[in-house]
Amino acid sequence: MFELRATDQNTKARLGRLRTPHGVIETPAFMPVGTQGSVKAVSPRELRELNAPIILGNTYHLFVRPGVEVIRHFGGLHRFMNWDGPILTDSGGYQIFSLAKLRKISDEGVHFQNHLDGTPTFISPESAMEIQAALGSDIAMVLDECPPWPCEYDYAAKSAELTARWATRCQDAASASRRFAPTDHRQDADATQLVFGIVQGATFPELRRQSAESLVALDFDGYAIGGVSVGEPEEEMMRAVENSEPFLPAEKPRYAMGLGTPPQLLQLIARGVDMFDCVLPTRLARNGTAFTAAGTLNLKNAEFARDEKPIAESCACEACRQFTRGYIRHLIKAEEILGLRLITLHNLHFYLDLMRQARVAVEQNAFATFRDNFVRGYRVHQRAD
RNA sequence: GUGGCCAUAGCUCAAUGGUAGAGCUCCAGAUUGUGGUUCUGGCUGUUGCGGGUUCGAGUCCCGUUGGCCACC
Numbered sequence: 001m002f003e004l005r006a007t008d009q010n011t012k013a014r015l016g017r018l019r020t021p022h023g024v025i026e027t028p029a030f031m032p033v034g035t036q037g038s039v040k041a042v043s044p045r046e047l048r049e050l051n052a053p054i055i056l057g058n059t060y061h062l063f064v065r066p067g068v069e070v071i072r073h074f075g076g077l078h079r080f081m082n083w084d085g086p087i088l089t090d091s092g093g094y095q096i097f098s099l100a101k102l103r104k105i106s107d108e109g110v111h112f113q114n115h116l117d118g119t120p121t122f123i124s125p126e127s128a129m130e131i132q133a134a135l136g137s138d139i140a141m142v143l144d145e146c147p148p149w150p151c152e153y154d155y156a157a158k159s160a161e162l163t164a165r166w167a168t169r170c171q172d173a174a175s176a177s178r179r180f181a182p183t184d185h186r187q188d189a190d191a192t193q194l195v196f197g198i199v200q201g202a203t204f205p206e207l208r209r210q211s212a213e214s215l216v217a218l219d220f221d222g223y224a225i226g227g228v229s230v231g232e233p234e235e236e237m238m239r240a241v242e243n244s245e246p247f248l249p250a251e252k253p254r255y256a257m258g259l260g261t262p263p264q265l266l267q268l269i270a271r272g273v274d275m276f277d278c279v280l281p282t283r284l285a286r287n288g289t290a291f292t293a294a295g296t297l298n299l300k301n302a303e304f305a306r307d308e309k310p311i312a313e314s315c316a317c318e319a320c321r322q323f324t325r326g327y328i329r330h331l332i333k334a335e336e337i338l339g340l341r342l343i344t345l346h347n348l349h350f351y352l353d354l355m356r357q358a359r360v361a362v363e364q365n366a367f368a369t370f371r372d373n374f375v376r377g378y379r380v381h382q383r384a385d
Numbered sequence: 386g387u388g389g390c391c392a393u394a395g396c397u398c399a400a401u402g403g404u405a406g407a408g409c410u411c412c413a414g415a416u417u418g419u420g421g422u423u424c425u426g427g428c429u430g431u432u433g434c435g436g437g438u439u440c441g442a443g444u445c446c447c448g449u450u451g452g453c454c455a456c457c
Contacts, residue, residue, distance in 0.1 A: 031418095033418075033419060034419095035418095035419050035420095036419085040419075040421075041421080056418075056419095058418080058419085061419090088418095090418045091418090092418095093418075094418040094419095095418090097418090098418090098419085115420090141418080144418095146418075198418090224418080226418070228417085228418090229417040229418075230417090231417095237417090255418090256418095257417095257418040258417050258418040259417060259418090260417060261417075264417085277417095277418060278417050278418085279416090279417065279418085279419045280416080280417055282419075283416065283417085283419055283420095283421090284416075284417095285421095286419095286421045286422095287415095287416075287421085289416095298413085298414085300412095300413090301412085301413075302411090302412070302413095335421085337421085340421065
């Protein structure tokens with residue numbers, strides 16, 4: 001299922017190929033986030049043109065709306081949203097963090113008061129896997145508890161133990177429910193839904209290690225590093241990854257959940273991570289921020305009002321080929337939908353192209369240089385040039 | 386022509402005679418397994434104009450200009 005094709009000489013960067021029912025994913029890979037069955041502002045055709053290798057969906061959000069039965073009616077999430085590439089579904093574990101005020105955790109699972117109308121909504125390790133099987137995603141995530149930062153040791157330890165118990169139940173439930181998966185337009189009839197475990201343990205090295213080892217014993221198809229991007233400083237985040245990765249098997253893909261900024265992605269690839277998802281390119285786009293190799297541009301800033309240049313001079317995306325910074329700034333200020341669409345297309349192009357360059361660099365055994373050059377040229381807040 | 390009401394930040398409006406404020410706009414910042422949500426800062430005033438009363442006037446008095454309404 002996962003083929004490790006090369007490892008960089010000077011870093012832990014890896015080149016890989018992950019086989020799923022709806023296609024092969026070249027890693028390192030970035031996965032655009034499409035929580036509610038849509039990568040916000042972008043059509044599946046555009047995602048294909050951007051060469052998005054795989055997108056995300058969310059179990060909790062799709063469960064509360066439109067509901068599993070509706071998606072089952074349409075023959076699974078791929079047919080429902082007309083996307084025939086791979087989909088990874090997050091289990092709802094992150095909503096334990098992001099919707100902390102609306103949920104209660106027990107050993108059985110999580111009780112949410114759903115964020116739309118307050119209806120009691122229960123998700124257990126078993127139901128999370130059943131829902132993901134019904135959605136027909138290519139990669140299903142186990143249900144995990146994502147604790148906040150900062151987090152006391154005692155709580156982090158209990159939480160990681162709960163996540164470990166849930167992982168066992170998810171593994172059992174997955175093998176039972178996989179046969180219910182929709183067949184739809186999958187390209188690879190022999191491939192079945194993959195299931196990834198999630199390493200937790202907050203910022204504590206021994207908990208990270210225990211968590212990783214207990215998951216590896218269950219032999220998942222891949223391993224995610226979770227509990228990051230929950231408010232911790234960047235150094236803590238890097239340490240959490242460094243404290244998890246050594247205990248994961250080299251022949252399985254590693255996925256850092258919810259990350260990150262462009263420099264962070266390269267630093268994480270150098271630490272042996274293969275897959276990423278992050279809302280930054282799409283969310284910041286809707287607030288007027290564009291990514292470039294030189295750093296981010298806040299296109300709402302007045303300095304861009306008469307700027308005739310494209311967002312990025314050498315960029316091949318639709319926005320940069322056709323429109324000026326000044327025009328896109330106007331669209332964002334005027335709250336025209338085209339503006340956030342164009343920046344979203346640009347930002348996704350930027351992230352996906354960065355991964356393509358990273359793969360080339362690993363292949364050429366020059367990843368460290370590539371990373372260093374990029375990080376040096378990248379400034380958090382780029383002014384107009 | 387007579388009477389009444391009104392005039393405060395770019396806009397819409399607050400402010401017992403006691404340090405002139407809010408919302409929006411504008412200018413910035415935050416956002417990491419998604420709320421186009423939200424949050425956090427910042428700039429802006431001869432209180433239409435001229436007098437007067439008062440320790441002190443956006444507020445009270447007189448005049449004046451402009452707008453709106455009613456009635457000849």
